[in-house]
Amino acid sequence: MNNAYYITASELAARGFADLPEELTQAKHLIYSSPATLDFNSPGAKGFGVKRAGLCVPGSVMLLVAPGCCGRNTALLNELGYHERFYYLLLDDTDIVTGRHLKKIPEACAEICESMGENPSAIMICVTCVDALLGTDMERVCRSCEEKTGVPAVPAYMYALTREKRIPPMGLTRKSVYSLLKKQKRHADECNLLGFFAAMDSENEIYPLLKHAGLNAVREIGRCGTFDDYAAMSRANFNLVLNPEARYAAQDLYERLGIPFIELTRVYRPEKIRNQYRLLGQAIGKTLDDTRYYAEAVQAVEAFRKDFAGLSVAVGECLNADSFELALSLTEFGMHVAEIYGTVGERNFVYLKKLAAVSPETRIYSNLSPTMLGYERDCDIRAAIGNDAMYYHRDLPGVGFNDEAQTFGYRGVTLLLSQLAKAIREGRQIAEAGK
Amino acid sequence: MKKLLKYISPLAPDDSGACAVLYELGGVVVICDAGGCTGNICGFDEPRWHEKKSALFSAGLRDMDAILGRDKRLIEKLGAACRQLSALHPRFTVVIGTPVPAVIATDLHAVRRMAEKETGLPCLALDTDGTAYYDTGAEKAYLALFETFAKEACPVRKGRLGVLGATPLDLGLTRADRLTAALRAEGWDEVICMGLDSGIDEITAAASCEHLLAISPAGLKAAEYLSAKFGTPFTAGCPLLPAETVQAAAALNGKRVLIIHQQFAANALREKLAGCTCDCATWFQFHRKYAQEGDFRITGEDILREKAAQYDVIIADRDLMRMLPDYKGGRIDFPHYAVSARLL
Numbered sequence: 101m102n103n104a105y106y107i108t109a110s111e112l113a114a115r116g117f118a119d120l121p122e123e124l125t126q127a128k129h130l131i132y133s134s135p136a137t138l139d140f141n142s143p144g145a146k147g148f149g150v151k152r153a154g155l156c157v158p159g160s161v162m163l164l165v166a167p168g169c170c171g172r173n174t175a176l177l178n179e180l181g182y183h184e185r186f187y188y189l190l191l192d193d194t195d196i197v198t199g200r201h202l203k204k205i206p207e208a209c210a211e212i213c214e215s216m217g218e219n220p221s222a223i224m225i226c227v228t229c230v231d232a233l234l235g236t237d238m239e240r241v242c243r244s245c246e247e248k249t250g251v252p253a254v255p256a257y258m259y260a261l262t263r264e265k266r267i268p269p270m271g272l273t274r275k276s277v278y279s280l281l282k283k284q285k286r287h288a289d290e291c292n293l294l295g296f297f298a299a300m301d302s303e304n305e306i307y308p309l310l311k312h313a314g315l316n317a318v319r320e321i322g323r324c325g326t327f328d329d330y331a332a333m334s335r336a337n338f339n340l341v342l343n344p345e346a347r348y349a350a351q352d353l354y355e356r357l358g359i360p361f362i363e364l365t366r367v368y369r370p371e372k373i374r375n376q377y378r379l380l381g382q383a384i385g386k387t388l389d390d391t392r393y394y395a396e397a398v399q400a401v402e403a404f405r406k407d408f409a410g411l412s413v414a415v416g417e418c419l420n421a422d423s424f425e426l427a428l429s430l431t432e433f434g435m436h437v438a439e440i441y442g443t444v445g446e447r448n449f450v451y452l453k454k455l456a457a458v459s460p461e462t463r464i465y466s467n468l469s470p471t472m473l474g475y476e477r478d479c480d481i482r483a484a485i486g487n488d489a490m491y492y493h494r495d496l497p498g499v500g501f502n503d504e505a506q507t508f509g510y511r512g513v514t515l516l517l518s519q520l521a522k523a524i525r526e527g528r529q530i531a532e533a534g535k
Numbered sequence: 536m537k538k539l540l541k542y543i544s545p546l547a548p549d550d551s552g553a554c555a556v557l558y559e560l561g562g563v564v565v566i567c568d569a570g571g572c573t574g575n576i577c578g579f580d581e582p583r584w585h586e587k588k589s590a591l592f593s594a595g596l597r598d599m600d601a602i603l604g605r606d607k608r609l610i611e612k613l614g615a616a617c618r619q620l621s622a623l624h625p626r627f628t629v630v631i632g633t634p635v636p637a638v639i640a641t642d643l644h645a646v647r648r649m650a651e652k653e654t655g656l657p658c659l660a661l662d663t664d665g666t667a668y669y670d671t672g673a674e675k676a677y678l679a680l681f682e683t684f685a686k687e688a689c690p691v692r693k694g695r696l697g698v699l700g701a702t703p704l705d706l707g708l709t710r711a712d713r714l715t716a717a718l719r720a721e722g723w724d725e726v727i728c729m730g731l732d733s734g735i736d737e738i739t740a741a742a743s744c745e746h747l748l749a750i751s752p753a754g755l756k757a758a759e760y761l762s763a764k765f766g767t768p769f770t771a772g773c774p775l776l777p778a779e780t781v782q783a784a785a786a787l788n789g790k791r792v793l794i795i796h797q798q799f800a801a802n803a804l805r806e807k808l809a810g811c812t813c814d815c816a817t818w819f820q821f822h823r824k825y826a827q828e829g830d831f832r833i834t835g836e837d838i839l840r841e842k843a844a845q846y847d848v849i850i851a852d853r854d855l856m857r858m859l860p861d862y863k864g865g866r867i868d869f870p871h872y873a874v875s876a877r878l879l
Contacts, residue, residue, distance in 0.1 A: 103622055122615075130565060130592035130612045131573070135585050138578040167634045168545035169572050169665030173579035175544040175854070175876060183857070188540040193666050196638050208539050215541055229569055233601055233638045260569035261598040261635070470592055470616040473623070 103474030106439070109452060110460030117449040123469045124444050127264065130470050136441070136488035137418060137467045147504065148297040150273045151226060152177055154256035155185055156297050157277060158327045159221030162256065163212060165189045165205060166228040167196060170258070187212050191230060199234045205241055206248035219251050221327040222280055226256040233261070254279055267348050274349035277321065281334040283357045290317040292336045294350055294361070295343030298322040298504040304511045305393040306340075309377065313386035338362060338384070342508055344447075366508055368421060368429035368516070370397040373509050390510070397510040401433050404517045408524065409434040412479075414493060416486025417442040417467060419501045420512070424451035426485070431459045433517075438481050439463045441488050483524050485516075497527030537835040542858040546818055547704050547873035549663040549672030551580035552753060553631050554591060555702035556676035558583055560735045562659075563590045563617055563625045567609070567641070568633040570595060572665060579876055580669070583709045590620055594630075601639050606646055614653040626735050627657045627683075637664035657683055669704050669873050670753040670797065670819045677729070677757035681764075685741040688765055694724030697737075697744035697767075699754025701728040705797055706750075706775065707872040707879040717775045718748070729754075741765070748772065751797045752820035771825060773803040777879055780804065783867045784850055787811050793843070795833070795851035796871050798825055804850065804869065814846075819873070852877075 105123040107115075115121070122128040151174055154162050162185060164171045171188050178186075189208045195201040205225065213219050223245060227238060238255035245253035257272045267275075274294070291310065293300065299322035300306070310318050317335075324330040334353075339361040341350045350361035362383050364376050374394050381388040413435055417423040423442030428451045431437055437459055443466065444452060455462060463479070465472065467488055475492060484490045484498030499519045507515055550566060554576050557564050566573045573593035577584045581591075594600075594609050609630075617625055628650050632643060643660035650658035659679040663672045677699060696718055703709055711732040718726045727737045727744065741761055747769035749758040758769040784792075785807050792813045794801040801815035802825060814829040816839070821832035833839050836858050843849060848865035849856070854875040856866055870877045 101622075103619075105619070126595060127597060128612070129595070130616045131570060131595040132592055133570070133573045133577045135577075138574060167548065167665035168668075169548035169550055169575055169633065171545040172548060172551070172575045176579065178544065183544070186544070188545055189536075190538045190540065190545065191634075191666060192538070193637065193664055196634050196664070196666065197640075204536065204538075208536055211536055211539060212541065228571065228634070229601075230634050230638055232598065233635065258571065259598075260571040261596060261601060263570065264597060468595075470590070471619050473588060473590060473620060 101474075102476045102478040103471060104465055104476075105469055105471040106463040106465045108460060109456040109462040109464060112444070112464055113453045113456035117444070117446055120444060123471065124464070124466045126443070126466075126468055129468075131468045132470045132472050134467065134472060134491070136416070136491035150256055150258040150269050151186070152180075152182065153270070153273045153277060153297050154224040154226060155182065156321045157222050157224070157254075157280060158324050158330050160224055161185045161187060161212065161216070161220040162224040162226055163187045163189060163205070163208060164226045165191065165201060166226070166230060166258075167191045170228045196230045199236065202236060202241055206244045209245040209249050209251070209253065213249050213251060219249070222252045222254055223249070224254050224256045224276065226258050228258045229261050232257070232259040252280055268345065271345045271348045274346045275352050278333070278349050278353055281331065281353065281357060284334050286337050286359065287317070287335045288337050289315055290319070290336050291315050292333050292339045292359075293318060293320040294339050294341050294346040296320070296322060296506040298506065301503075301505045301507045301511060301515070304507060305390065305509055309388045309390060309393075313381070313384065313388055334359070340364060340380075342366065342506075364508075366421065366512065368426050368513050369432060370394055370401065370510065370513060373397070373513070377509070393510040397513040400514040400517045404521060405434040407521065410436060411483060411524070412436045412438045412481050413483045413485055414439040414441070414481045414489040416440075416484070416489035418488040419486035420503065420506050421501070421516075422448050422451065423486070424448040424455060427451070427462065428455045428458070431455060437462050438479050439465060441465045441467045441486070441492070443467075483520065483527070485520065497523040499523050537837070540836060542836055542860075543854060543874075547580050547669035548575075548665045549667040549669060549675070550631050550633055550665055551576050552669030552672030552674075552702070552704060553661050553663050553676040554581060554672075555669070555704050556673050556680070556730045557629055558589050558591065559587065559730055559733070560627075560680070560738065561623075561625065562627040562629050562735070563592070563613065563620060564629040564631065565592050565594050565609070565613055566631045566633060567594045567636045568596060569593070569635060572633040580704065582703050582872070582876075582878055586709060590616070590623060590625060592616060596635055601635055604639060604641070606641065606649065609646070610649045610653045613650055617654045617656065625656060627659065628654055629659045629661065631661050632663045634665045637662075637666075659683060668819050670751065673700070673702060673704070673753035674756050674820075677754060678760060680738050681741055681757055681760055684735060684739045685761065685764075687739075688742045689740055690743060691745050691767075692725065692743045693745055695744050696723040696726050697741060697747045697761075698726060698728045699747060699749045699757050700751035700799075701731045702753070703731075703878075704873040705753065705800070705871075706731075707777075707870055707877060709878065714750075714775050721774065742767065746770070748774075749799070750774065751799050752822060753797075755820075755822065771799055773800040776800065776804055776807075777870055780850065780867060780869045781807050784808055787848060790847040790865070791845065792848045792850060793846040794869065795839075795849065795855060796869055797873070798822060800871075816842075
């Protein structure tokens with residue numbers, strides 16, 4: 101029996117964003133960090149949480165200043181080769197009440213530099229809920245560390261307590277990561293992509309589109325192999341923000357270095373993508389000829405529609421998309437979205453309302469609701485999209501679509517549909533073989 | 536610096552230890568945090584999270600909850616969860632401390648009373664704070680459980696052994712079958728691993744055990760408590776060691792050996808070594824009563840780096856060996872989940 105709370109898209113749209121049910125409002129219930137949502141729910145956990153993201157600056161190391169519990173899962177990153185870049189200053193019960201540990205941080209930084217033999221490019225000093233509550237002035241602490249070691253020190257705020265604030269921890273981390281950039285002469289034919297920590301999928305159309313528009317250097321932090329590569333990012337004429345969490349960093353770069361920014365949204369409907377590229381072209385005074393890529397995306401949609409029209413799917417939120425925008429896109433592609441496991445926010449409620457008009461019976465669940473402990477599938481679903489959806493439907497074909505190499509634009513559409521079609525066909529073959 | 540880790544990652548903390556004891560007992564457990572501690576526990580220290588469901592939640596605290604001390608809101612959320620999960624028939628609730636309630640000095644006793652009033656269920660409130668090691672948290676959880684639920688004496692069942700300290704953090708196992716098989720082979724008819732493949736009823740009936748075995752220091756205080764309350768005799772010792780480690784260690788002869796693990800497991804391995812001079816060391820609880828001359832507690836990476844040169848062979852979890860990049864002696868891996876989160 102399915103004991104998990106859900107509400108249909110039409111019911112939710114009728115209630116409006118101001119009247120969300122408590123089960124869909126994180127602040128009003130306990131948080132269920134099921135295996136489906138672990139990396140989503142904990143800002144320091146898998147993928148690019150604060151800890152790993154902070155180390156995107158080439159040659160940097162991180163000092164985590166926290167009780168042992170906050171750094172425990174960092175061992176996961178050791179498997180990715182980070183163990184020589186993490187250091188821990190463990191706080192005891194007196195430290196967390198009195199803040200006496202703050203005086204030890206510069207000394208710890210000095211000991212780290214001494215043990216390394218050669219200085220790192222920067223020391224990212226990661227602090228947690230303890231210092232959020234103590235009101236620690238991290239800028240001042242970092243200045244002390246820099247005076248003691250001669251190495252730039254930058255705060256990385258792993259403040260889970262502030263996750264729903266205007267600037268969440270990952271927003272602050274993005275600002276920190278770019279904060280070492282220094283003002284230099286800007287070049288008209290260079291730009292940066294901001295938003296992701298790993299390099300984007302190399303096949304993405306955004307690279308040739310920008311190149312044909314005369315941008316000879318398109319930089320992103322995930323492709324910076326050295327500190328010099330990183331430092332060159334401040335040569336950019338403008339920043340393209342591909343993830344709203346990078347907006348604060350972009351604003352900071354504008355204020356400090358005078359680099360303006362343009363924000364694009366990741367969407368999956370080809371017409372909307374085309375419109376965005378048209379507007380981007382207008383903003384930079386060029387024409388972005390996306391004809392070929394648009395045609396490929398439309399062709400991919402039509403091919404998918406031909407083979408899988410009416411297919412019933414579940415869409416999660418642990419994936420490289422906004423759950424509700426993707427659900428709306430898939431519905432327009434001819435699929436039936438039976439269930440969404442997602443977080444309803446003011447921004448994506450717009451998509452929810454449009455979805456309610458074309459798929460009113462789509463069920464909306466919150467991954468984080470305690471009631472998800474009792475989730476069982478009780479409707480027709482044939483495929484799952486997103487790591488969390490795949491967790492709930494382990495017996496169905498599916499795609500996680502949650503790679504570190506992020507995707508964007510038309511490439512996202514073609515990649516998702518090709519991966520999904522492959523998974524469904526393979527699932528059918530296995531089912532046939534089992535008969 | 537004593538508290539600076541330059542080579543290894545932090546070891547399993549007290550809140551993880553508490554959760555490990557409570558995981559299978561059928562309560563609604565709330566980690567009083569903002570989400571990060573729960574992520575560490577569920578995503579790293581609790582291997583059962585991926586195979587056995589448990590009503591283990593984060594309080595989802597936000598800065599204003601902490602600044603304003605909104606305990607009432609936490610209790611309302613807990614009450615709502617108990618109602619929503621009524622089909623699971625929760626028997627009790629637990630609030631587990633983290634650094635957040637420690638910093639703001641949350642009155643956990645008041646929280647316990649408020650929770651009991653809201654839900655009508657017994658509540659345990661554990662003052663873990665994430666700065667101590669897992670064995671301290673597990674110890675607190677065991678004690679609170681037995682003090683709350685094992686109140687009545689009951690007839691002793693001959694041949695029934697109660698095992699304390701058996702959690703994945705010590706055993707590296709998510710099921711009790713290998714441990715119970717080893718103890719049955721020693722002659723026990725019925726082996727109850729408290730909190731591992733057993734429930735709250737076994738905790739309530741703790742007095743029915745003929746004997747208690749603390750397999751790690753985490754279970755020692757509870758064993759002493761039950762012994763004092765019901766007169767149940769207890770011993771300390773670890774009957775299940777990784778076969779590969781034992782095999783490699785037993786082949787040593789005439790060596791100066793250092794074994795690093797939780798104290799009872801290290802002691803148990805020492806008994807398998809003949810013809811060697813052997814010291815035991817631990818990062819975790821160190822009880823002089825169970826130690827031999829030369830045994831010591833590791834209080835920082837530098838302590839171990841200084842002492843290592845005295846030994847021909849070090850038997851320890853391989854993650855700890857990162858501390859000794861220049862060590863020239865022999866190394867034998869002795870996995871410990873609370874160190875490297877590796878299952879056996």
